[in-house]
Amino acid sequence: MHLPxxxxxxxxxxxxxxxAFRQVSDGHGEEPDVEYLCGVLAGQVxxxxxxLAPVIRRYGENREHEPExxxxxxxDSTRSGGVGLLRDLQDLYMLGSFVDMTWTxxxxxxxxxxxxxxxxxxxxxxxxxxxxxxxxxxxxxxxAPQALIAAK
Amino acid sequence: MTDRIADIWGQRTPYARDTAWPxxxxxxxxxGVSESDVQHWVQSACVLCSNGCACDIAxxxxxxxxxxxxxxxxxxxxxxxxxxxxxxWQWNGRDRLxxxxxxxxxxxxxxxxxxxxxxxxxxxxxxxxxVGSSSHGFYTSGQLxxxxxxxxxxxxxxxxxxxxxxxxxxxxxxxxxxxxxxSFGSDGQPGSYxxxxxxxxxxxxxHNMAETQTVLWMRVLDRLHGPDxxxxxxxxxxRTKVADAAVESGGVHLAPLPGTNLALMNxxxxxxxxxxxxxxxxxxxxxxxxxELARTVEPYTAExxxxxxxxxxxxxxxxxxIFGTSERVLSTVLQGFYQSHxxxxxxxxxxxxxxxxxxLGRPGCGVLQMNGQPTAQNTRECGADxxxxxxxxxxxxNHIDQLxxxxxxxxxxxxxxxxPTHAMQIWRYVEQGSIDFLWISATNxxxxxxxLPRIRNILGREELFLVVQDGFPNxxxxxxxxxxxxxxxxxxxxxxxNVDRTVxxxxxxxxxxxxxxxxxxxxxxxxxRMDLRDRDGEPLVTWHDPESAFEAxxxxxxxxxxxxxxxxxxxxxxxxxxxWPCNAENPDGSDRLYADGVFPTxxxxxxxxxxxxxxxxxxxxxNYRADRPDGRAFLKTAEYxxxxxxxxxxxxxxxxxxxxxxxFHTRTKTGRAAQLRTAAPEPWVELSPGDAxxxxxxxxxxxxxxxxxxxxxxxxxxxRGRDGTVxxxxxxxxxxxxxxxxxxxxxxxxxxxxxxxxxxxxLFKVSAVRVTKLAPGRGCAPAPTTTASAPHDxxxxxxxRGDQGSETREDPGVADPPGRAPTPEHTPGVPQPVSPHAAxxx
Numbered sequence: 001m002h003l004p005x006x007x008x009x010x011x012x013x014x015x016x017x018x019x020a021f022r023q024v025s026d027g028h029g030e031e032p033d034v035e036y037l038c039g040v041l042a043g044q045v046x047x048x049x050x051x052l053a054p055v056i057r058r059y060g061e062n063r064e065h066e067p068e069x070x071x072x073x074x075x076d077s078t079r080s081g082g083v084g085l086l087r088d089l090q091d092l093y094m095l096g097s098f099v100d101m102t103w104t105x106x107x108x109x110x111x112x113x114x115x116x117x118x119x120x121x122x123x124x125x126x127x128x129x130x131x132x133x134x135x136x137x138x139x140x141x142x143x144a145p146q147a148l149i150a151a152k
Numbered sequence: 153m154t155d156r157i158a159d160i161w162g163q164r165t166p167y168a169r170d171t172a173w174p175x176x177x178x179x180x181x182x183x184g185v186s187e188s189d190v191q192h193w194v195q196s197a198c199v200l201c202s203n204g205c206a207c208d209i210a211x212x213x214x215x216x217x218x219x220x221x222x223x224x225x226x227x228x229x230x231x232x233x234x235x236x237x238x239x240x241w242q243w244n245g246r247d248r249l250x251x252x253x254x255x256x257x258x259x260x261x262x263x264x265x266x267x268x269x270x271x272x273x274x275x276x277x278x279x280x281x282x283v284g285s286s287s288h289g290f291y292t293s294g295q296l297x298x299x300x301x302x303x304x305x306x307x308x309x310x311x312x313x314x315x316x317x318x319x320x321x322x323x324x325x326x327x328x329x330x331x332x333x334x335s336f337g338s339d340g341q342p343g344s345y346x347x348x349x350x351x352x353x354x355x356x357x358x359h360n361m362a363e364t365q366t367v368l369w370m371r372v373l374d375r376l377h378g379p380d381x382x383x384x385x386x387x388x389x390x391r392t393k394v395a396d397a398a399v400e401s402g403g404v405h406l407a408p409l410p411g412t413n414l415a416l417m418n419x420x421x422x423x424x425x426x427x428x429x430x431x432x433x434x435x436x437x438x439x440x441x442x443x444e445l446a447r448t449v450e451p452y453t454a455e456x457x458x459x460x461x462x463x464x465x466x467x468x469x470x471x472x473x474i475f476g477t478s479e480r481v482l483s484t485v486l487q488g489f490y491q492s493h494x495x496x497x498x499x500x501x502x503x504x505x506x507x508x509x510x511x512l513g514r515p516g517c518g519v520l521q522m523n524g525q526p527t528a529q530n531t532r533e534c535g536a537d538x539x540x541x542x543x544x545x546x547x548x549x550n551h552i553d554q555l556x557x558x559x560x561x562x563x564x565x566x567x568x569x570x571x572p573t574h575a576m577q578i579w580r581y582v583e584q585g586s587i588d589f590l591w592i593s594a595t596n597x598x599x600x601x602x603x604l605p606r607i608r609n610i611l612g613r614e615e616l617f618l619v620v621q622d623g624f625p626n627x628x629x630x631x632x633x634x635x636x637x638x639x640x641x642x643x644x645x646x647x648x649x650n651v652d653r654t655v656x657x658x659x660x661x662x663x664x665x666x667x668x669x670x671x672x673x674x675x676x677x678x679x680x681r682m683d684l685r686d687r688d689g690e691p692l693v694t695w696h697d698p699e700s701a702f703e704a705x706x707x708x709x710x711x712x713x714x715x716x717x718x719x720x721x722x723x724x725x726x727x728x729x730x731x732w733p734c735n736a737e738n739p740d741g742s743d744r745l746y747a748d749g750v751f752p753t754x755x756x757x758x759x760x761x762x763x764x765x766x767x768x769x770x771x772x773x774x775n776y777r778a779d780r781p782d783g784r785a786f787l788k789t790a791e792y793x794x795x796x797x798x799x800x801x802x803x804x805x806x807x808x809x810x811x812x813x814x815x816f817h818t819r820t821k822t823g824r825a826a827q828l829r830t831a832a833p834e835p836w837v838e839l840s841p842g843d844a845x846x847x848x849x850x851x852x853x854x855x856x857x858x859x860x861x862x863x864x865x866x867x868x869x870x871x872r873g874r875d876g877t878v879x880x881x882x883x884x885x886x887x888x889x890x891x892x893x894x895x896x897x898x899x900x901x902x903x904x905x906x907x908x909x910x911x912x913x914x915l916f917k918v919s920a921v922r923v924t925k926l927a928p929g930r931g932c933a934p935a936p937t938t939t940a941s942a943p944h945d946x947x948x949x950x951x952x953r954g955d956q957g958s959e960t961r962e963d964p965g966v967a968d969p970p971g972r973a974p975t976p977e978h979t980p981g982v983p984q985p986v987s988p989h990a991a992x993x994x
Binding site: 030031032033036037040041081082131132133134135136137138141142144145146147149150151152 | 283284286287315569570571573576577580581584585586587763764766767768769770771772793796904905906907909
């Protein structure tokens with residue numbers, strides 16, 4: 001059974017996402033909404049990650065044997081300026097999308113296994129991930145024209 | 153003769169449930185002017201709060217010399233508040249801007265209109281060519297008239313094509329609009345002031361109505377003095393007159409710690425659900441989202457809420473019981489919610505309380521999501537703020553096409569790639585230099601915006617070209633490159649709409665001083681000089697005066713929820729104001745909306761597809777359609793999260809800011825009216841008795857209040873608030889402090905740049921501060937004793953009084969009360985549901 005591979009992926013990608021939210025929050029203090037909401041969402045991802053604990057206990061987690069092609073390892077640092085904000089939010093969006101699809105894959109396995117507890121966990125928490133993506137998309141769309149056309 | 157400084161609400165005219173509120177004619181004339189001296193009475197409505205009281209302006213020898221209420225008007229039945237009586241008519245003469253000013257070698261110098269407008273147009277053209285329309289920002293007001301907002305909206309959205317237009321309404325009323333969009337699909341006040349006449353319980357959420365809308369509070373007081381009086385529930389951290397009334401009426405005063413409103417509201421909704429006070433039939437037929445709402449509020453037990461908000465759990469239960477068991481409930485919401493943390497979610501929970509019990513659209517059953525300013529409703533509906541005209545949805549291509557057709561422009565000109573830029577973001581873009589042309593009209597951000605040290609830096613940016621259009625020199629005009637002198641109320645014609653959608657006509661009573669022009673004429677002049685054209689090369693703006701602008705606006709509202717097509721200047725003359733929607737089928741307007749429980753949530757009509765209330769993430773249109781709202785309202789909330797700034801060891805108090813009854817905004821008008829100025833001459837710092845004792849501060853001692861961002865200093869009032877909370881009046885800035893020692897005294901020195909994720913309204917009411925005693929006092933604090941700022945020890949402070957010889961009259965019962973507008977069974981502009989209600993029931 002290869003579910004532990006994806007449990008491991010979920011575990012590590014949630015941790016990357018929480019860290020990345022925190023990093024963007026810290027790095028963009030001049031955008032108060034980004035600072036505050038990224039902090040709130042980092043806390044939300046922490047809760048998702050904590051909710052994963054019983055799943056890890058049950059199924060364990062395996063390191064992937066497949067080589068990493070796309071490196072969803074998190075952010076090294078944040079950027080500055082209008083375009084910098086845009087890029088940082090887009091990086092968060094990519095990390096979030098990775099988490100989103102990982103929930104989907106784990107959820108599919110949970111259905112196949114008829115594992116009600118795992119299904120409940122996935123259903124509860126994948127909604128939070130889509131809320132995070134929804135916010136990121138909204139904020140990116142708002143910021144894009146000004147950053148690309150008018151920013152100095 | 154009466155002293156309406158001391159006796160703010162005047163004499164009582166008690167009335168019983170379901171009867172008409174009696175008339176009382178209030179009048180004030182300038183000293184030495186008698187009624188027989190008045191040459192003309194000119195119809196208008198007061199602009200010194202959001203209530204919209206109809207009045208007549210007394211004119212003698214080309215000057216405004218007084219004011220009286222209009223007894224036949226549905227809003228005020230003849231009454232006026234202290235600001236209207238003493239402050240409204242006084243600004244025609246002194247200290248006005250009378251000539252345009254331009255900056256030459258660093259100094260503002262007088263010039264003529266041609267020179268000033270040329271300079272604006274030159275810079276505007278240059279930036280449009282170099283950068284494009286995104287370089288332009290417009291920051292307006294809740295003080296102009298409908299015709300002016302619509303003209304500005306068309307210039308910005310169809311002429312220049314900039315998304316950067318908003319008003320100071322963002323600071324006062326944005327959450328009202330946002331909460332109605334989220335719950336009901338569109339802006340549009342469900343309730344009416346007449347609901348006060350019929351309610352059994354009245355809930356005021358963060359709304360110190362006794363001070364902010366004095367005439368509305370008179371209506372409440374008259375019910376409280378009559379038979380079968382309603383019970384009042386007040387949610388406010390201060391011991392306001394409303395809170396006193398709550399206790400006296402057998403209701404409850406809940407004083408949550410600032411920043412915890414959503415926890416409180418989730419707790420109230422939890423009680424309603426767990427106690428079974430839910431109209432299941434209404435919920436099933438007329439709402440969406442009950443299961444998720446119930447799930448989200450489940451953890452908010454009375455005990456948990458008590459812990460978060462620091463209120464007794466039994467008080468929460470009692471408040472919920474009053475809401476759950478009263479036959480008719482009216483709720484009002486204002487800045488205590490709107491300017492606080494999680495504003496939209498908290499305000500939506502008020503809507504939810506009513507939806508859960510089906511208490512909407514019937515007499516006494518309503519919600520009033522209030523406004524802070526007299527014409528804020530028009531900023532919202534006309535497109536001069538972060539909304540499109542006629543409550544159109546920027547994400548709905550058909551709505552954009554309607555506007556493009558109406559204005560005869562390419563739809564791509566109209567910015568609709570994202571929501572129109574909200575004020576806080578506009579200021580950020582100015583700070584970053586991507587907006588270099590900012591036009592401010594009828595507002596004073598250098599005193600009213602949060603975090604003033606930052607705002608002054610932004611206004612002082614060298615590359616910024618700043619146009620300021622106002623009636624008086626103020627803190628903001630100091631920074632301008634061009635200052636345009638504007639006509640004010642009584643000096644120009646136009647219409648405006650109050651909280652309960654009532655439209656009034658305000659006629660021109662006197663000429664503006666010097667070369668001052670109406671804001672409408674200034675905007676029209678800019679459009680002409682910029683040569684703004686439609687797609688056929690004809691002038692974009694086709695109107696030339698207030699009435700023709702109103703006629704153009706009517707076309708923009710045709711078929712929309714805010715339908716004005718049944719109104720005209722002639723119709724608004726002589727009688728009462730009329731509440732929209734008003735069209736051919738409903739020529740007398742509409743008293744309340746949603747009588748049949750059908751809301752404007754159908755995708756083709758709604759103003760917004762909604763947001764996640766925690767983050768403000770926009771609901772994708774496809775998801776919205778998939779929910780098939782079909783006229784049902786949304787039950788939405790979010791989980792409570794702690795505010796961005798909470799008290800710490802270093803900054804142990806929560807600071808809230810707010811109004812006092814005698815002043816409006818930054819006092820540019822009320823500070824020049826002697827009676828009002830004397831009643832509340834200087835700022836103060838309000839402390840609870842417990843906090844004052846701990847700080848060793850006595851009444852009148854000079855204290856310093858300091859946050860991470862800035863500080864202000866003023867004498868302390870040992871008041872009646874809750875421990876841990878400091879209150880500051882936000883009215884006081886620097887325009888009238890010439891010759892003083894330059895002491896910081898504006899509350900906004902220390903407020904923070906943070907906003908609600910959905911409404912984008914700034915969080916004025918939750919700053920962490922520390923308080924230091926600076927010096928012993930030289931007498932009492934200059935705070936009124938008549939209101940929420942009353943001293944803890946009444947004997948220690950002389951009572952606030954007015955000029956005893958003043959020519960102020962009250963004449964109760966001199967006429968029959970006006971009739972009410974009808975309530976349509978089905979709300980105009982709202983599509984009928986596709987699937988009939990019966991089919992929806994489980």
